[in-house]
Structures are given as structure tokens and as C-alpha cells.
Amino acid sequence: xxxxxxxxxxxxxxxxxxxxxxxxxxxxxxxxxxxxxxxxxxxxxxxxxxxxxxxxxxxxxxxxxxxxxxxxxxxxxxxxxxxxxxxxxxxxxxxxxxxxxxxxxxxxxxxxxxxxxxxxxxxxxxxxxxxxxxxxxxxxxxxxxxxxxxxxxxxxxxxxxxxxxxxxxxxxxxxxxxxxxxxxxxxxxxxxxxxxxxxxxxxxxxxxxxxxxxxxxxxxxxxxxxxxxxxxxxxxxxxxxxxxxxxxxxxxxxxxxxxxxxxxxxxxxxxxxxxxxxxxxxxxxxxxxxxxxxxxxxxxxxxxxxxxxxxxxxxxxxxxxxx
Numbered sequence: 001x002x003x004x005x006x007x008x009x010x011x012x013x014x015x016x017x018x019x020x021x022x023x024x025x026x027x028x029x030x031x032x033x034x035x036x037x038x039x040x041x042x043x044x045x046x047x048x049x050x051x052x053x054x055x056x057x058x059x060x061x062x063x064x065x066x067x068x069x070x071x072x073x074x075x076x077x078x079x080x081x082x083x084x085x086x087x088x089x090x091x092x093x094x095x096x097x098x099x100x101x102x103x104x105x106x107x108x109x110x111x112x113x114x115x116x117x118x119x120x121x122x123x124x125x126x127x128x129x130x131x132x133x134x135x136x137x138x139x140x141x142x143x144x145x146x147x148x149x150x151x152x153x154x155x156x157x158x159x160x161x162x163x164x165x166x167x168x169x170x171x172x173x174x175x176x177x178x179x180x181x182x183x184x185x186x187x188x189x190x191x192x193x194x195x196x197x198x199x200x201x202x203x204x205x206x207x208x209x210x211x212x213x214x215x216x217x218x219x220x221x222x223x224x225x226x227x228x229x230x231x232x233x234x235x236x237x238x239x240x241x242x243x244x245x246x247x248x249x250x251x252x253x254x255x256x257x258x259x260x261x262x263x264x265x266x267x268x269x270x271x272x273x274x275x276x277x278x279x280x281x282x283x284x285x286x287x288x289x290x291x292x293x294x295x296x297x298x299x300x301x302x303x304x305x306x307x308x309x310x311x312x313x314x315x316x317x318x319x320x321x322x323x
Contacts, residue, residue: 035173045120045121046119046120047080047109050079052077054317056276057279057281069323070320076316077314078315079314085109086103087104087105087308088286089101089245089287090141090143090144090198091143091302097113104138106123106135107138108123113318124174138154141286144248148164149164149165151206153196155193155211158194159178160208160227161176163175184231185219193212196286198247206223209244209246211243217236220233220234238254239254242266245286246288248288248290250270251290252268263285264282267302281315286303288300288301296322297321298323302316302317
């Protein structure tokens with residue numbers, strides 16, 4: 001089923017409460033929101049999470065490598081005995097101030113930076129209530145929030161699903177919003193070159209940034225409210241060896257890795273660009289969430305994907321950029 005976020009928003013505003021039986025293909029109307037009847041089947045279990053302070057680097061290294069307008073605020077190394085924790089990529093800030101992330105193993109992850117609420121893991125489901133947990137169907141990468149709906153982009157099976165979290169909570173099911181834009185791009189997307197980045201345009205439409213590089217540039221595809229790809233394709237310049245992996249509110253996150261140079265990231269925004277690389281304490285950062293503050297300062301959250309590897313870490317960093 002293809003779902004327009006305009007229709008979803010109308011449903012949320014109308015306070016829809018009808019339910020969709022398990023096993024049936026949902027048909028959208030204001031009387032049938034995409035919420036499951038048997039919410040007891042769905043679980044957003046509390047997660048036992050260990051937090052350890054993580055420094056970006058020495059004062060001397062940060063002073064040398066970060067622009068004067070960029071300040072490192074704090075960082076954490078996140079670990080858990082739960083085997084399904086990790087692989088975090090897309091990142092957003094919820095209206096409550098909690099962080100919402102998606103895992104490339106098929107989970108939502110919530111985290112309260114103030115420590116007042118317990119972190120949770122919530123499996124991603126498809127439109128008929130089937131779990132997407134696993135890399136084949138659940139390789140979630142990008143995340144954008146709009147009017148209580150979480151839009152999640154996937155690699156391997158290139159698509160964007162819409163999850164009405166505000167209306168359905170833990171029982172939210174993913175309804176197809178958009179498929180692969182390969183026809184518009186004029187190229188075949190490899191399994192691991194999909195929509196790593198999701199954000200919104202200034203007119204409120206969903207936009208996907210693809211990891212694939214075409215002539216030294218990454219494509220940005222804007223989707224209309226009905227999920228159709230809207231020409232023309234935008235392109236953003238990508239430094240050699242880097243790929244686009246995240247976007248939010250005018251900021252873009254790029255990533256590169258090789259054995260000799262290690263992990264490197266570039267954060268590019270309005271009138272600012274900075275790089276994270278050794279000797280700074282960096283890892284495989286793939287998620288970015290941007291929060292403009294009333295003071296005029298822009299707060300940036302970055303999260304890294306540990307790829308479920310003992311050689312990598314889940315790091316959560318907070319920066320502030322002075323305009």
C-alpha cells in the first residue's frame with residue numbers, strides 16, 4: 001500500500017481510532033488508520049543501557065581541528081548486553097526531547113539524554129504486522145519525523161515506510177510511502193548504496209539522500225506527498241572517498257573509512273564545515289539530528305553505527321555551532 005503523509009496527518013488530526021486486523025492489507029481512509037488491533041503483540045521493551053563518558057579528544061587537538069564556531073559539548077559510549085542493540089543510523093529529536101534512532105537490524109531505539117526515562121528498543125513491522133527484524137528486510141538507515149509520523153528509509157530493498165508513531169505508538173506498522181527512484185536517477189542502486197539520509201525540504205516534503213556517488217556527487221531526491229519522486233534530482237558535492245550518510249535541517253553528514261586513515265566524517269551546514277578524524281576519538285558516524293536553539297546556537301547530535309562489531313562502538317556526540 002502507498003501512503004501519503006498528507007492523508008496520515010489528516011487521520012491523526014481527526015483522532016482516528018479504528019483498527020486494521022492482522023493479516024489484511026491496509027486500505028487507507030480516515031476511518032481505518034494503520035494501527036493494529038492486538039497491541040499486546042507489540043513490545044517496546046525497556047533496554048538495559050550502559051553509558052560511559054566519551055571525550056572527543058584533548059583540548060589541544062580539538063582547538064586545532066575544530067573551527068572556532070564549533071564546540072564539543074559531551075559524548076557517551078553506549079553499550080548493552082542485549083544482542084540486538086547496535087547498528088544505529090538515522091537519528092531524530094522527538095517533540096519530548098528524546099532521541100529516536102533506527103537500527104539496520106530493524107528496530108527503533110529511544111533514548112532520553114536527561115536520563116529520566118529508560119531507553120527502549122521497538123521492532124519495526126511491515127504493513128500487515130510482520131516483523132522486519134534482520135538485515136534482509138529491516139536494513140533501516142534514514143529517519144525523518146513529520147507531524148507524528150516517522151519516515152524510515154531502507155537499503156537492500158530500497159523503499160521508504162511511514163510509521164504513525166503518534167497515533168499508534170508501539171503498534172505502528174510501516175506503510176509504503178515511496179519505492180526506489182532508480183528510474184528518475186537513471187542508474188541501478190546497489191544493495192548498500194540506498195537512502196542513508198532522510199530530511200525535509202523547506203516546503204515540508206520528504207527528501208532522501210543516496211549513498212551512491214554519481215560523477216563525484218550524491219543525489220538528493222524529493223518525494224511528493226503521494227510518494228512519487230519529483231524531478232529534478234538535486235546533487236551535492238562529495239569529497240573523494242566520502243559518501244553521504246545523513247541529513248537534517250540543512251546539515252549533511254559524510255563518512256569515509258580506510259584501514260590507514262581510519263574513520264572520518266565531514267559535517268557540512270549553512271556557512272560551516274568541519275571534519276572529525278584521528279587523532280580525535282571518532283567512529284562510524286551515520287546519524288545526525290539538528291536542533292536550533294532559541295539562543296541562535298545550533299545543537300548537533302551525531303550517532304555512530306557499530307555494525308555489531310567488537311572493533312567498533314556506538315558513540316553519541318553533541319556539538320554546538322555558533323552562527
